[in-house]
Amino acid sequence: MASPKHMISSFTLAAFMMVAAPAMANIRSENVRHADLDLASAEGRARLDTRIRQAVKKVCGTPRGWTLAERQDQQNCEAAAYLKVAPTRERVVAAYLEKRRLAFDSRAIVVYN
Secondary structure, eight states, X not given: OXXXXXXXXXXXXXXXXXXXXXXXXXXXXXXXXXXXXOTTSHHHHHHHHXXXXXXXXXXXXXXXXXXXXXXXXXXXXXXXXXXXHHHHXXXXXXXXXXXXXXXXXXXXXXXXX
């Protein structure tokens, strides 16, 4: 039987964000892989959160300069990206836990007469 880690490998988190550009808006995304993580453990979820933080940084980019306005734009971008990806993260973790529970239940031995 496939392990829970591999049962949901088709799920992918994506952090989507609109980043304001001078002439027009750019849509940027970054995939966050998690098939190698045990999302049932606190360590696995922490590693997922670290990967999400890294993806948010990539999606929002680095300001060309460090003016107060540019830093505020970056903080707004990051906050919006976290808000957008949070429900997906929660669904992926819940699906992982449910698949793990189902995989565990299917290995149960029922004895009756």
